[in-house]
Amino acid sequence: MNYCPQCGNVLVVGVAGGRERLLCSAACGYVYWNNPLPVVGAIVEYENDTVVLIQNRGWPADWFGLVTGFLEAGEQPDQAVLREIKEETGLDAEIVERLGLYTFYQRNEIIVVYHVRARGEIQLDEEELQAYKLVPIKELKPWPFGTGPAVRDYLELRLHRLKD
Structure with a gap:
């Protein structure tokens, strides 16, 4: 500015x-x-112990990430994440838990990340997304920025719960 x-x-x-x-x-x-913009994100668990990763239009071919979107005026984060999942993937989801708040300094965003379970047939919003992939949870790897730390926390929490 x-x-x-x-x-x-x-x-x-x-x-x-x-x-x-x-x-x-x-x-x-x-x-x-x-001030940072409020964003919601979701680790979307899908059938057969997989996670849905999406690729936004214009991203490099090897970049995939979580479903994310901006919080709209008058909207609660819980509502926003379910809306974004439905809009971007066509899936119906239910919140399992809120994982936490993550600062994405490069984009000046605060991301509220959720763990959700989803069902239905994936139908991409082709105006926003160019691809998706299903990654087996055991092959999911975190990345160092944005929503990557949330993936790390999700995997650690999941591992801890499996041990209990």
């Missing part, structure tokens, strides 16, 4: 709230807080 959305003057680096932020160079008082 380069210009103040209130008065159109140039934004400059200054201090607000104890941190460096972009501030309006005029006296209108605008501060660009750049």
Whole structure:
């Protein structure tokens, strides 16, 4: 962001709230807080002990990830994750548990990740997604950013529960 959305003057680096932020160079008082966006994500367990991974349009051929989406105004995270699963995969899902909150610094997002179980026939939203794959849970591997730490936590929790 380069210009103040209130008065159109140039934004400059200054201090607000104890941190460096972009501030309006005029006296209108605008501060660009750049707060993270709320996102929901799901580890979607499917038939035969598999997890559904999706590939967004434009991603490289070897990139797959969790079903994710933005929280909409007036929507609870639990509702949002079930809506996103239905919209993107056509599956009906039920929440098993909320795994946690994960910071995705590269995209300035806070992701609320759930473990869900889903049923039905997969029907991709072809406007958003270009592919999906079913990964056996025993072959699922976490990645180092975004929703990858949630996959790591899910696998550790699952392993711990299998031992009990």
